Amino acid sequence: MSLLMLAPAQPAGAADGAARRAERLEPLVLDAAKGFSVTRYEVETGVYYRWRIRSDGLEEYRILAPELFRESWIDQVVIEEKEVKPYGLHAVEFDDEGEIDIWFIPQRPGEYRFYAEGLDTQGFRGVFVVR
Numbered sequence: 001m002s003l004l005m006l007a008p009a010q011p012a013g014a015a016d017g018a019a020r021r022a023e024r025l026e027p028l029v030l031d032a033a034k035g036f037s038v039t040r041y042e043v044e045t046g047v048y049y050r051w052r053i054r055s056d057g058l059e060e061y062r063i064l065a066p067e068l069f070r071e072s073w074i075d076q077v078v079i080e081e082k083e084v085k086p087y088g089l090h091a092v093e094f095d096d097e098g099e100i101d102i103w104f105i106p107q108r109p110g111e112y113r114f115y116a117e118g119l120d121t122q123g124f125r126g127v128f129v130v131r
Contacts, residue, residue: 022050022103028126030094030116032058035123042129045106048075057097061116061124064091068112068128075103091117106130 029037030053043049055061069089077084077092078101092100109130116124 022048025049025051027052027054027099030055030059030061030063030124032056035119036116036126039126040129041126042131043106044131045109048103048105051102051104052099053092053094053102054099055094055097057094059119060093060095061119062091062093063114063116065112065114065128066090067110068106068114068130069104071108071110071112071130072104072106075105077102 025041025043026038028051031037041051053063074086074089077086077089080098089102092102094100106128112128112130114126114128
């Protein structure tokens with residue numbers, strides 16, 4: 001598994017302990033036979049979320065959500081109980097079975113797509129609706 005990181009700023013009030021109260025989104029399961037288990041998430045600006053992504057390991061998956069990540073404050077990414085504190089995020093990649101948690105706060109309303117690179121026409125695409 002790997003990360004690609006960029007550099008946004010931390011939002012005002014982000015250090016107030018909101019991370020301790022993250023709302024858990026329904027996990028996104030990457031299934032080689034079925035595609036994404038969830039294709040639509042509805043979230044709110046200013047709310048802290050944990051997005052768990054699980055891979056079946058049957059394919060290599062590079063999950064991109066560049067606009068969502070650019071318009072969110074990324075607190076941490078957890079891979080196998082190891083925390084990464086990025087300044088930003090572009091994609092996460094699975095080479096094997098496993099899971100990655102992305103902890104974030106959306107900052108701007110809009111519709112932001114997420115997809116598996118090269119597999120988006122095979123059921124590996126979805127949208128975050130941020131209100």
